[in-house]
Amino acid sequence: MSSELDSGSQLGVLYYCPCSGCMRTTDAPVKASKQKREFAELAEEECRAPLDISTQKQLAVLRTWPIEKLYYCDDCSEVRCPHCVIEEPAGYHCPNCTFDVPTASVRSEKNSCARNCFHCPVCTHVLVVVVVESTQGDGGQSCSVLSCAVCMWDSREIGWEFETSTGISAQIERMRAGGPAVKEYASLLDYWRTVQRTASATAVGSHGLTSSASFKHRLTSAGLHGNTTSVDSLPPYKAACYVDSGAELTEDFKALEDANIIPFNGDPRTKEPQRVRLHMKLSRRCRMCHHILIKPESKAHNSRFKIQLLAANFLPTITFPNSLPASKARGSLLEHINTTPLRVGSTAPVVLRFTNPLYTEMDVSVDVGELDAAQTDVLAPRFTLPPFAELWEYDEDEDDSSLASPSASSSGRGSVKRGIIHQHGNQIAIQLDVTPRAQTQKLTIPLCITCTHLDDMAEMDTSDTSTPRRIVNTFWAYVSLGTVN
Helix, strand or coil: CCCCCCCCCCCEEEEECCCCHHHCCCCCCCCCHHHHHHHHHHHHHHHHCCCCHHHHHHHHHHCEECHHHCEEECCCCEEECHHHEEEEEEEEECCCCCCEECHHHHCCCCCECCCCCEECCCCCCECEEEEEECCCCCCCCEEEEEECCCCCCEHHHHCCCECCCCCHHHHHHHHCCCCHHHHHHHHHHHHHHHHHHHHHHHHHHHCCCCCHHHHHHHHHHHHHHCCCCCHHHCCCCCCCCECCCCCCECHHHHHHHCCCCCCCCCCHHHCCCEECECEEEEEEEECCCCCEEEEECCCCCCCCEEEECEHHHCCCEEECCCEEECCCCCCCCEEECCCCCCCCCCCEEEEEEEECCCCCCEEEEEEECCCCCEEEEECCCEEEECCCCHHHHCCCCCCCEECCCHHHHHCCCCCCCCCEEEEECCEEEEEEEEEECCCEEEEEEEEEEEEEEECHHHHHCCCCCCCCCEEEEEEEEEEEEEEEC
16 A cells, blocks of 8 residues: 555555755755754754644645655664755666766767667667668668668668668768758857856956856856956857858758758658667765765666665554454454544544564654644554564464454453554554544644664674664654544
C-alpha cells in the first residue's frame, strides 16, 4: 500500500523533513563546529516544538515525504529530503552504446555521443551503419550510410554517404563546416566574446571584479559609470548572412532560413538525424555538511551504488497492516483488521506497525502533537524493536507472537504489554485510540517519534574497546486516517 497522501488514498504515513538546508543561500559547508552545533540545536528545537493546526497543514504539503524518497545523513543524524541535498554529476554515458564519456569531453562533444549513435528523423529509432553501393561515384564503389530498421529510412535520402563506417560524427561535422548555421554561430560567439571582454575590463577598472559569475553585474556597472570603453560603445551585432546594406538576403541566409532546424516541419524524411544525447548519473550530498548520501558506480553498465544512505535503512518504517497472524500455529490463517469508520465522538482503534531496519535493538518513543480535530491516545508510547536478522526471512518454524487483538485491547482484555497488538521478528504493531471531535475531509495525526539505538558499526569494529555511541533520532510522522463523518 502506498504511503503517499493523495486524493486516491485514505490511509498513509508521511515523514516530516525540517528542510533547513534548502533555506540557506549558499552551498558552502559549515566548517566551524560552533556554527554547526548551533544550527543542529535550532533544528532539534524546531522538531520538538509543538505545531499549531495551520502550520501542520502547510508542512503536510511542503515538507512531508514518503520514507522511500528520504535520505539520512549519518554525520548530522538528520533526515534529508530531495530539497535538502546537492546533486553533482558522477558520470556521463551514452544510453545506446553505454560508452563512458570523460567529463572533459562532454562540452566539446555538445553533450552528445561522439560515436555512431543517431536518432531516426522519422520514427526516432536508433540508426545503424550499413555498407551499400554508392550512388554518387562510379559503379561498384561501396559506402556507409545510416539506416533505420523500423521505417526503412536511410541517409541517402538527404545525400549523406560516408567513406568509412567509423567516425560518422566527425564526418558529419566536416560536412557542416561550411554551412550557414555554423557561420552564424561562430559570428555570434565572436561578438559576445568581445562584449564580455569589454565588460570585464570596465568592471575591473571600476570595481575590481574578476569572476565570470558576475557578468550581469559587469554589464550594469559598465553602462552606469559611462567609461570610454563601455558596452554601449560597441556596434550592434550584424548577422553574418546579411549583405552590407542590410536590405537583401544572401543565398546563405536563404539556405539558413530553409534549413532543417525545426523538428516536424515539413516532410520528416528530409530532416537530418540527431545524435543521441548523453545520460548522466547523479551523486547527492548533504547541503549542511557536504557528506555524500548517494554515490552510484560511474560505469554505465553497473547499476550498483558505492554509497546509499536511505532513510528507510536507518529509521523505522511505519505502515498500516491489513492483517495479522491469528494464532501461533504454522500455516495459520491471517486475521483481517477491521477498519472502524471515524465518527465524531466515538473512539476508533488504529493499528500502526513499526519495522526496525537495523541490526541492533531500537528504543522507540511515540508522542502525539497538539491537535484540536481529534484526541489521540497511544496505548504503547514506549517499546523496543528487536533487531533485524536475515534468518527470520527463511525460518518457517518461528512462532508469531500475537499478543492481543485490537478489540481485546480496547476492552481491557489482552496481554501484559498493553497496547502492543502483535510482534514478529523485527516488527511490532501498536494500537492508537482516536476520538474525532469535528468533521473533516482528511484527519491527520502528528506523531513525534524518538528512536535510540547503539551504533552498529562500532560493534563490528573489534579493535575499538570504547563504549558504543548511542544515536538518537527525533522526527515527525503524519498519519492520515481519512474522512471523519
